[in-house]
Amino acid sequence: MGTIGELGEFGLIGRLTRRLPPGPAVRLGPGDDAAVVAAPDGSVVATTDLLVEGRHFRRDWSGPYDIGRKAAAQNLADVVAMGARPTALLIGFAAPAGTAAEWAERLYDGFADECAAAGASVAGGDVVSAPLITLAVTALGDLGGAAPLTRSGARPGDLVAVRGRLGFASAGLALLTEGRDAPEELIAAHRRPEPPYGAGDEARAHGATALLDVSDGLVQDLGHIAAASGVRIEIDSAAVPVPEALGPDGLRHALTGGEDHAFAGTFPGAVPPSWSRIGVVTAGSGVRVDGREPPSGAWDHFAR
Numbered sequence: 001m002g003t004i005g006e007l008g009e010f011g012l013i014g015r016l017t018r019r020l021p022p023g024p025a026v027r028l029g030p031g032d033d034a035a036v037v038a039a040p041d042g043s044v045v046a047t048t049d050l051l052v053e054g055r056h057f058r059r060d061w062s063g064p065y066d067i068g069r070k071a072a073a074q075n076l077a078d079v080v081a082m083g084a085r086p087t088a089l090l091i092g093f094a095a096p097a098g099t100a101a102e103w104a105e106r107l108y109d110g111f112a113d114e115c116a117a118a119g120a121s122v123a124g125g126d127v128v129s130a131p132l133i134t135l136a137v138t139a140l141g142d143l144g145g146a147a148p149l150t151r152s153g154a155r156p157g158d159l160v161a162v163r164g165r166l167g168f169a170s171a172g173l174a175l176l177t178e179g180r181d182a183p184e185e186l187i188a189a190h191r192r193p194e195p196p197y198g199a200g201d202e203a204r205a206h207g208a209t210a211l212l213d214v215s216d217g218l219v220q221d222l223g224h225i226a227a228a229s230g231v232r233i234e235i236d237s238a239a240v241p242v243p244e245a246l247g248p249d250g251l252r253h254a255l256t257g258g259e260d261h262a263f264a265g266t267f268p269g270a271v272p273p274s275w276s277r278i279g280v281v282t283a284g285s286g287v288r289v290d291g292r293e294p295p296s297g298a299w300d301h302f303a304r
């Protein structure tokens with residue numbers, strides 16, 4: 001039957017979730033940035049992203065405070081990507097017994113500060129010992145009675161727009177990997193994303209038809225909107241914001257680099273102020289950049 005490595009990240013998710021029966025309280029199940037679960041007086045948005053030492057961060061590249069902020073941000077961004085307001089985080093924290101207590105405390109300062117930036121707080125968690133530091137974070141959110149902004153509502157004629165940085169974390173990671181002297185701005189972006197948490201409200205106020213956070217790479221993540229909505233997304237590379245600071249490979253980083261947790265959405269009319277319009281939705285399937293097959297290179301946990 002082969003290995004999960006042969007299936008790849010999304011092949012594996014497909015094989016696993018196919019085995020799950022629908023739940024009576026699950027209004028929106030696997031497939032979007034977060035689930036929506038019925039609650040006595042409305043619903044709760046819920047999402048979980050796991051971070052593992054050596055895969056998502058290295059302790060020689062990032063300090064505990066930034067790792068806490070990053071782990072929180074990655075999860076809070078998935079709540080905002082549903083058009084919801086983050087409310088609470090639950091944190092599973094696994095670490096070797098030899099970890100300095102102060103390291104763990106600084107990690108939690110990072111969690112607390114990132115939650116505060118998004119209007120949420122930490123509601124609980126769990127601790128276990130493990131050979132590698134592992135952070136299993138669950139974020140909850142509130143839709144305030146509104147419908148979620150899913151990945152499946154994009155329609156031909158909509159405009160595609162992004163809010164937040166693209167390519168920064170990827171450029172910073174490349175520099176760290178190569179061991180080169182790097183601009184502090186890019187290294188800082190790898191260590192700590194800064195998702196623009198107001199983007200969910202902005203998108204909703206402008207009638208967004210689809211929304212997600214860019215965690216694996218713009219092209220790959222827009223591919224999820226294209227697939228879920230049954231449309232094609234056409235990107236104009238000249239419209240993608242690529243600041244000089246990203247260096248000579250800037251466009252590649254912006255198109256394929258993840259972990260900045262920018263927000264990408266589709267809009268039936270004008271895009272919100274401070275968003276960049278980067279393309280259009282058409283009939284068809286997949287993502288095109290300047291009319292061509294886009295560059296590959298987005299993140300897949302099992303493809304490397």
Ligand SMILES: Nc1ncnc2c1ncn2[C@@H]1O[C@H](COP(=O)(O)OP(=O)(O)O)[C@@H](O)[C@H]1O
Nearest residue numbers: 013016017029030031032033034049078215216
């Ligand atoms: N192990 C799993 N079991 C069930 N559902 C999963 C699992 N892993 C991922 N999913 C679901 O697949 C979808 C895509 O996950 P993912 O790519 O991690 O989303 P995101 O990039 O927004 O964090 C999500 O709806 C998520 O809940």
Ligand SMILES: Cc1ncc(C[n+]2csc(CCOP(=O)(O)OP(=O)(O)O)c2C)c(N)n1
Nearest residue numbers: 049054055056057058173215216258259299
């Ligand atoms: C040490 C190290 N190596 C590689 C990376 C790059 N990296 C790790 S996970 C990831 C993609 C996003 O993480 P994922 O767990 O897929 O989050 P999700 O898409 O589920 O939100 C990237 C680009 C990193 N951040 N740190």
Ligand SMILES: [Mg+2]
Nearest residue numbers: 033078213215
């Ligand atoms: Mg997401």
Ligand SMILES: [Mg+2]
Nearest residue numbers: 048049050078
């Ligand atoms: Mg995830």
Ligand SMILES: [Mg+2]
Nearest residue numbers: 049074078215
């Ligand atoms: Mg995520």
